[in-house]
Amino acid sequence: MKILYSPTSPYSSKVRMAANYCDLAFTEELVDVYSDPSQLLEVNPLGKIPTLLEEDGVAVYDSRAIMQYLDRKSGRKLFPRNPAKRSEAEKLEALCDGVMDALLAIRFEPMFHAPEKIEQAWIDRQWSKVVRALDHLNANLPRTSKNLHGGHFALAALVAYLGLRFEGEWERGRSKLKNWPDKFSRFFPEFEKLKPQV
Ligand SMILES: N[C@@H](CCC(=O)N[C@@H](CS)C(=O)NCC(=O)O)C(=O)O
Incomplete structure (x- = not known):
C-alpha cells in the first residue's frame, strides 16, 4: 500500500x-x-x-x-462500532475537513488570482465558516484517550495545519483547541513526525 x-x-x-x-x-x-x-x-x-x-x-x-x-x-480499528459513536466520529472528521476546505480556499484565492480579481467577499465567507467551526470545536473537544478514531486524526491534522499556515490568526479565545494536540500526542507520539509541515 x-x-x-x-x-x-x-x-x-x-x-x-x-x-x-x-x-x-x-x-x-x-x-x-x-x-x-x-x-x-x-x-x-x-x-x-x-x-x-x-x-x-x-x-x-x-x-x-x-x-x-x-x-x-484494519478490521475496524479506526471508527467506533457503536453506530451513534461512529456517527459522531465521522461528523467530527467532516467538520475538520470542511474547515480545511475553507482554509485552502482562503489561501488559493490570492495565489490564483491577479490582485484586482481577488474576491474579498469570498474569503470573508470562508473565514466565517472557519470561525464558527473553530468556536464549536473549542467548546466541544472530543474525549481523548488511547482509543483514538478518525475524528481525532482529522482534528490533529487541522490544528497543526492552522499552526503552519495561519499562525496568530485563530488562537485567541481558543486555548483549549490550541492546546489539545499536546494531549493527543501523548497518546499518539507519531503526531510530531506526521503532522502537516514544510
Ligand atoms: N476532499 C479532498 C481534498 C484533497 C485536496 O484538496 N488536496 C489538495 C492538497 S492539500 C490537493 O490535492 N490539491 C490539488 C488540486 O486541487 O489540484 C480529500 O479529502 O482528499
Whole structure:
C-alpha cells in the first residue's frame, strides 16, 4: 500500500496518521500536485492528494474514502462500532475537513488570482465558516484517550495545519483547541513526525 502525499497537506497528514495508528504497512511517495504528475492523474482524475494505491493497482480517494478503507482493512480499528459513536466520529472528521476546505480556499484565492480579481467577499465567507467551526470545536473537544478514531486524526491534522499556515490568526479565545494536540500526542507520539509541515 502506497500513499501519494505532500508533507504540508492536512488531508494527507490525516490518512498517514490513521494508517500508522491502524498498524497498516505503507510506503509514501511525495508528489507535487501542481505539476500534474502523470503518476497521480493516471489513477485519480481529480489530481488530488492523498491518493492511496494498492499493489494490484486499485486506487482509493478522497481522504474520507481512504479513512473508511483503512477502517475496513484494519478490521475496524479506526471508527467506533457503536453506530451513534461512529456517527459522531465521522461528523467530527467532516467538520475538520470542511474547515480545511475553507482554509485552502482562503489561501488559493490570492495565489490564483491577479490582485484586482481577488474576491474579498469570498474569503470573508470562508473565514466565517472557519470561525464558527473553530468556536464549536473549542467548546466541544472530543474525549481523548488511547482509543483514538478518525475524528481525532482529522482534528490533529487541522490544528497543526492552522499552526503552519495561519499562525496568530485563530488562537485567541481558543486555548483549549490550541492546546489539545499536546494531549493527543501523548497518546499518539507519531503526531510530531506526521503532522502537516514544510
Ligand atoms: N476532499 C479532498 C481534498 C484533497 C485536496 O484538496 N488536496 C489538495 C492538497 S492539500 C490537493 O490535492 N490539491 C490539488 C488540486 O486541487 O489540484 C480529500 O479529502 O482528499
